[in-house]
Amino acid sequence: MDMKVNRLSRNRKRILAIQIGLTTVLGVVVFQIVHIQGAYGKGLLNKQSQVVDVTKPLMAQRGAILDSSGSRLAYDVPSYFVDIKTIDFHSYATAAAKVLAPMLGTSSTQLLSLFQSNNKWIQLPSTVMEPEKVALQNAFNQHKWAPNAKSIQWSADITFTPTEQRYYPYGSFAANALGYISTSGVSVGGIEQEYNKLLAGTNGVVSYKQDAYGFPLPSTEKVLKPAHAGDNIQLTLNGSIQGFVENQMNSLVNQFHPDHAAIIVANPTTGAILAMASAPTFNPNSYWTASAKSFENWAVSSTFEPGSTFKPVVLAAALATHSIALNQTFQSGQITVAGATIHDWNYWGWGKLTFQQALEKSSNVGFATIAGRLGWPNLLHYLQAFGFDKPTGINLPNEASSILFPPSQRGPVQLATSGFGQGISVTPLQQIQAIGALANGGKLMRPYIVSKITSPSGKVIQQYRPTVENPHVVPPQIARTVSHVMVLDVSGKSGIDTIAQIPGYEVAAKSGTAQVPGPNGQFYTNRFITSFIAFAPANNPKVEVYVTVDWPKVALSKTWGSTVAGPFERAIMQYCLQYDHIAPNTLPATSSTSVAKGHVKYVVIPNIIGSTSQNASLRLQQLGLNPSMIGVSGNVTKQWPAPGTKIEKGSRVIGLMQRVGVGNKVAMPNLSGLPMMDADSILSALSLSPSLHGAGYVVKQSISAGSKVAVGTVVSITGAP
Secondary structure (H helix, E strand, C coil): CHHHHHHHHHHHHHHHHHHHHHHHHHHHHHHHHHHHHHHHHHHHHHHHHCEEEEEEEECCCCCCEECCCCCEEEEEEEEEEEEEECHHHCCCHHHHHHHHHHHHCCCHHHHHHHHCCCCCEEECCCCECHHHHHHHHHHHHHCCCCCCCCCCCHHHHEEEEEEEEEECCCCCCCHHHHCEECCCCCEECHHHHHCHHHHHCECEEEEEEEECCCCECCCCCEEEECCECCCEEEECCCHHHHHHHHHHHHHHHHHHCCCEEEEEEECCCCCEEEEEEEECCCCHHHHHHCCHHHHCCHHHHCCECCHHHHHHHHHHHHHHCCCCCCCCEEECCEEEECCEEEECCCCCCCCEEEHHHHHHCCCHHHHHHHHHHHHHHHHHHHHHHCCCCCCCCCCCCCCCCCECCCHHHCCHHHHHHHHCCCCCEECHHHHHHHHHHHHCCCCEECCECEEEEECCCCCEEEECCCCEEECCCCCHHHHHHHHHHHHHHHHCCCCCCHHHCCCCCCCEEEEEEEEEECCCCCEEEEEEEEEEEEEECCCCCCEEEEEEEECCCCCHHHCCHHHHCHHHHHHHHHHHHHHCCCCCCCCCCCCCCEEEECCEEEEECCCCCCCEHHHHHHHHHHCCCEEEEECCEEEEEEEECCCCCEEECCCEEEEEEEECEECCEEECCCCCCCEHHHHHHHHHHCCCEEEEECCCEEEEECCCCCCEEECCCEEEEEEEC
C-alpha cells in the first residue's frame, strides 16, 4: 500500500513539473509575440500596405521577311531565357556539359566554362525554343549526368523565362541578304538592318501595381500605350531559284574552296533580284559560331577586277562612238603601250582577228586596242552611263562602289588595261546591272530586292516597281549587236565560252579571269578571280546569271572563268529557264490562256481566290490542270502556284478553303513534289509547324497525307533538288 502511495506521489510531482515547464514556455512565446508586435508590428503593417506603381515596355512583335511567294524567311517565335543553378554542378560539371551541349548546339568546352564560374546562377548566352526547352527539362528531371545523386533536386536548378526570338526557318538560306538579329536585339546587316525601323514596330507601355515584395497586385494592369507590330517586308527573291542557287554554291565551295564567291540571278528587264548568295555564309540562328568574313554580302559590298566580263561594256561604248567597226582587224598576240607589253591569254595569239572575234576569243590585245581608240573621255562617259560611277542604290546596306583610276593615273597603259577589265574594281551587282542594260536594249535598270511593304493586317504600304536609271545608255541597235556577238561567243565557231550552251536556247555570255593585285601593287602569280555572266533567251531576256569566284583552289592551267564559274552559271541558267517555263526556240509567250511551247502545252493559272471549291476545281479541270483543294468548306482563300504563273498541263494546283478543319484537327495534305517554300506556306496556313530539312522539292513528309492531326503539330518535310 505504501508503495502505491509513493508511486502516485512521484507521478503527481512529475505532472506538476511538466505543467510548470509548459507554462514557462508558453509565457516566453506570449512575451515574444507581444514584444514583436509592439516593436515591429507597425512597421510590418506599413510595409504590407505599401503599393508601388510600376511601368515597363510592352514589346512589339517584329515584322516578318518573306520571299516573293509569301513564304516566311524570318519571323519571331516564342523562346526562353535559360538560367541554371551551378552550385550543384561542381562535382558533375564535366558530365553535365557533355549531356547538355548537343541539346543547345554548342560545345561542351564552352558550357563547362560557364558551369565552373563562381556565380551561383548562370544564364545561357542564347535563348532556346520549345523543343530545346523540353529536352532540357527532361535532362534535369532525369539527372542523366548524375544517376546516383538522386537526393539533389535537379529540376529546381533550371528556370525558363519567356521571351521572343528571331527565327530563320531555312538556316543559312539567303543569310547574307537577310542579315540577323543579335541576342541583344540589334539588327545587323541585310534587310534586317536596312528596314529595321519598319520591321521593329513601336513598343508600348504597360503599368501595374505591386506590393513591397515585388509581387504584382491582381487586376491592376493597365496598358498606357499599346504596342504596334512591325511591318512585313516581301522580297523579290524567288524561293525555288534561291534554293537551287544555294545548292550550286555549296557544290562550288566543296569543289574549289575559294576565298569567297558570289552568285546573283536577276531579271534584266526589271532589275528584280531573283536570287543572291555569298560564300562563306552563316546561319542567322547561330551567327556567333561564324567567322567575321562570313557576314559580308560579297555580291554587294566587295569590289574586284572584273576581267573579261567587262569587255562587252567596252565594245558597246566603242561601237556607240564609232571608234571601231566590228569587221576591222588587228594583230593579236601582243601589243606594246607606252613601253608596257600586253599579251593575250593565248600567248602567241591567233594572227589577224576582227574586233568581233576579239570578244569571241577574249583577246586582251584586241580590247587594249579598242580602249586606245575609244580614249579616256569616252570611256569615262560610258562608265558613268553604265552605272559604274556610283553604287546601284539597291535596298541593302553597306553597298560598295567601283574604284576607277584617279585623274593622276589615267595614262595610256591604264587605259589599255581598263579595256579588258584590269586595274579597275567594280561590285558584282554593278556588273550585273551593266550587262543587264545590254540585255535590255540599252536601258539601265536599278537593281532592287524588296517588292513591297505590308502592314500586320496585310495592307500594302509601299509597292516597289522597276526604276529606269538611264533610258539610253547605248542605242538599242548597239545593245542588240553586242548581245549577238556574246551569243557567238557561246555558239559560234570562234567562241570560247561554249560551256554556256543550252540546247534550244540562245545564250549570250562572257567569261572572265582576272589577276588579283597584291599589297605592293604587283599582281599575284597564283591568285585569280574567275567569273561568268550570261543572259537568256538572247532575243527576249528573262534571266541574267552572274557567278564570281575569288581564288579557286585549282591548277593554274584550269583557272579560267569558263572552267570554274561557267558550269555553275549554266546549271543555274538552265534551271531558271525551265522553272519559268521558257520553252526553247520559240517566240515570247502570248497572253492567251494556253500557250504552245515546243511540244509541251503550258497553261496560265487563273485566279481562283474567292471561288467556291467546286467552281475552282471545275475551272482548273477545264484548263487541263489537276486541282487539289485543302479544307472542309468555304471559298478558296489562298492558292499555289500564284495566279498568272505558267505551268505545264496536268500540273497540280492547290487551293486552301476558308474552313480548313473540324475543331482543332486538320487533314494532312499531300506535299510530295511541291517546292519546299510552297509546302512551308501550306503547313503554316493550316496552323501546323513545319520542320524543314534540305531544299528543292518535297520527297518525304513525316505525317502521311489524309491523317487527321492537331493544330500546332510539328510536321517534318524533306526536300531534294
